[in-house]
Amino acid sequence: MAAVMDVPFLSLHDVNARHADELKAAAARVIDSGWYILGDELAAFEKEFAAYCGVRHAVGTGNGLDALSLVLRAWKEMGELTDGDEVIVPANTFIASFLAVSENGLHPVPVEPDPVTFTLDPARVEAAIGPRTRVIMPVHLYGQLADMASLAEIAGRHGLLMLEDAAQAHGARLAGTRAGAFGHAAGFSFFPTKNLGALGDGGAVVTDDDQLATYVAALRNYGSEVKYDHPMRGINSRLDEIHAAMLRVKLRYxxxxxxxxxxxxxxxxxxxxxxxxxxxxxxxxxxxxxxxxxxxxxxxxxxxxxxxxxxxxxxxxxxxxxxxxxxxxxxxxxxxxxxxxxxxxxxxxxxxxxxxxxxxxxxxxxxxxxxxxx
CATH class of the missing domain: 3.90.1150.10 (Aspartate Aminotransferase, domain 1)
Structure with missing residues (x-):
């Protein structure tokens, strides 16, 4: 019989204690600034995270679910999607992947995974495509990239959008391309347990699409680009300055x-x-x-x-x-x-x-x- 030793599944205290002085300094910097929403720290983190992922834009959101949902919502505002359209999702994923779809009036179409990698099986994706299919949402489950080359080929051939659920895959890459840079857009989560975790909820949309980034940035802020001017029905889902400042610290590690x-x-x-x-x-x-x-x-x-x-x-x-x-x-x-x-x-x-x-x-x-x- 093996000996007994306490091995925690995940000690967030120990994870963050390594950078305690830097995190406290970052928090103090925000407190002293007097500016706590949509300020310089968020702008800096968005720029740094976009560069890390290898894309032009990162838009901070309140959480990872909102990151996915806001992309789909923006595509609807842009005329790319309409109520009742279908989104292919892995059947074996956290419910957030499904919720982002259904809360936008779209229908999730669950597809069985590859039995070895647990990620979306391209052959089953191809078989699931129907007349209302508009989006493929691969989930980089447990941190492993889905077969993005095959899925991208399928999406291109059928004229489909690709939204990566990269909530668990910060830093994963293949042939120099990082998670978040394979599809038309990606949603990340910065929940405290993630590989890049805030000290509270947080998320981000990353994309190379200038128009999409503009729409997501407005939708996360009540549908407004200019204060008190609301051409769209948005929501309130912004990555707070204090979390952005701490994420800037942790991104370096x-x-x-x-x-x-x-x-x-x-x-x-x-x-x-x-x-x-x-x-x-x-x-x-x-x-x-x-x-x-x-x-x-x-x-x-x-x-x-x-x-x-x-x-x-x-x-x-x-x-x-x-x-x-x-x-x-x-x-x-x-x-x-x-x-x-x-x-x-x-x-x-x-x-x-x-x-x-x-x-x-x-x-x-x-x-x-x-x-x-x-």
Whole structure:
């Protein structure tokens, strides 16, 4: 029996403590400025994050859901979409991907994933395209880029828009292109647990489309570009100055944190191999930002209890797929067996840039002890 060691799933205290002095200085700078909404810190972060992603524009929003929703809303204002149009989404995603679609009067069309990568399966996407399909929304699930080359080819051939849900994929890249720069637009989340996390809610839209960026910037601010002039019915969803200032600090460390996540993921994959647990596959090392390290086990609940008894905290991302949620009764009759199997089997192991080598080794030993006890 392996020894017991406390390994938190994610310690946000430890993540942020590394930069406490810089974060406090950033917060103090905003407090002292007397300007707290749509100011210099946000403008600077938007410029820096756009440059990081390799696009012309970043528009800060109140959260990641609003980032996705505002893109779809802007496309409707621009005449690209209309009520009842369809958006192809992965069936195995967090419900926010679906909510962004349905709250805009559009219909989510769930598609089963690739069984190896868990991301959108291009062949199934092609088969799901119908006369009302207007958008493909790939989700870079757990931090791994979807097969963007194949999806972009399909979108181009059918004249479809591409909206990346990059909420978990900050820093993932392929052949020099980062998450957020593959589609017509992308939505990011800066929820505190993300690879680039604020100390509260936050999000951003990134795009190379000048017109789209202008529309999103107005829609997030009550539909206004000029104070008290409202040509569109917008919402209030702005990334606060204080969060923007802190994100500017943390952006400087994102690549180093991603490198550490990749080292941990490699250690897990080498150490847990042959332990009776299905390990995640990476299409390439740089294409996965390892927001989560998600294994599969037919006896998931039993594995989770075993690891918990040895001090290893785990989580399930996500226990119930969106089409089985009460919020979407119209989708309840869909047959999506692979998605349902994944949601029954997935388990997320501890993953963060502040895990120590000793903690990583303990997680590996605890997983191997499960196989030995089976």
């Amino acid at each position: 994102l690549d180093a944190d991603t490198a550490r996540r990749r080292d941990i993921a490699m250690a897990y994959r080498l150490g847990i191999a042959n332990a009776g647990i299905i390990l995640p596959a990476a299409t390439s090392e740089e294409a996965h930002a390892w927001h989560l390290f998600v294994v599969r086990c037919a006896w998931r609940d039993d594995l989770q209890r075993h690891l918990g008894a040895l001090g290893v905290q785990t989580q399930v991302h996500y226990p119930v797929p969106p089409h089985r949620q009460a919020a979407y009764p119209e989708l309840a009759g869909l047959a999506l067996p692979l998605t349902e199997q994944l949601h029954d089997e997935v388990l997320s192991l501890p993953m963060s840039p502040v895990l120590t080598d000793a903690q990583v080794a303990h997680v590996i030993a605890a997983c191997r002890a499960y196989a030995e006890a089976a």
